[in-house]
Amino acid sequence: MSKSLTRDILSGMFIVSTKDSACIVDTVLQVSSSSEPLISVSVNKNNYTNSMLKKNTKYGINILSKNVKGEVIKTFGFNSSRDIDKFENFDYIDEDGIKILKDTIGYMMLEKVQVIDAETHDIFIGKLIKEERFNDEEPLLYQDYQQHKDEYLKFKTSDGKTAWVCTVCGYIYYGDTLPEDFVCPKCGVGASAFEKK
Numbered sequence: 001m002s003k004s005l006t007r008d009i010l011s012g013m014f015i016v017s018t019k020d021s022a023c024i025v026d027t028v029l030q031v032s033s034s035s036e037p038l039i040s041v042s043v044n045k046n047n048y049t050n051s052m053l054k055k056n057t058k059y060g061i062n063i064l065s066k067n068v069k070g071e072v073i074k075t076f077g078f079n080s081s082r083d084i085d086k087f088e089n090f091d092y093i094d095e096d097g098i099k100i101l102k103d104t105i106g107y108m109m110l111e112k113v114q115v116i117d118a119e120t121h122d123i124f125i126g127k128l129i130k131e132e133r134f135n136d137e138e139p140l141l142y143q144d145y146q147q148h149k150d151e152y153l154k155f156k157t158s159d160g161k162t163a164w165v166c167t168v169c170g171y172i173y174y175g176d177t178l179p180e181d182f183v184c185p186k187c188g189v190g191a192s193a194f195e196k197k
């Protein structure tokens, strides 16, 4: 059978951030247009972010660019905020306790106005109350991510270099080989503390 037409619904890639959680989503839509448009996001009921969205009123949505590091997708899309602090190894800004990732195109702050039950997910609808653009990079489409998933998740750069991850602080060095005398610029450990990804 041919692939489902749902695969042809184009969508972007985002991080939804609440007070104590954040996760990758590909289900953000603008659903009304005015000076304060409504934006919807669909979040799985099993995700910690779902329960935090239910508890809190304000939340942020970051827009990911084509230059997003695989490390971001791995951390925010394949781990739960129940278990780790996803922002530990990334630069972020704090907006009333909501952590916003800096290495993105920008972010929107929303104020929840409605929650709609949608079987496996809940659809959270929020009013856009603030936005800030960090750069003009091209947004990442979910379909691009699917197509280049191996490259993103293997931590490789577009020119094929391997990533070496510091097991102490998470710093990543990109290069085919890690110099023997390399010292982590973030936490100061030597090359033996790095793992090839």
Ligand SMILES: Cc1cc2nc3c(=O)[nH]c(=O)nc-3n(C[C@H](O)[C@H](O)[C@H](O)COP(=O)(O)O)c2cc1C
Pocket: 021, 022, 023, 024, 025, 026, 027, 042, 043, 044, 045, 046, 047, 048, 049, 050, 073, 076, 077, 078, 079, 080, 081, 082, 145
């Ligand atoms: C490419 C990609 C797209 C995703 N899209 C969604 C989505 O639209 N909605 C959702 O609830 N989870 C989505 N996820 C899964 C969550 O990001 C993932 O379950 C995360 O670990 C939940 O973290 P949390 O428990 O901290 O909320 C996506 C993951 C990836 C890798």
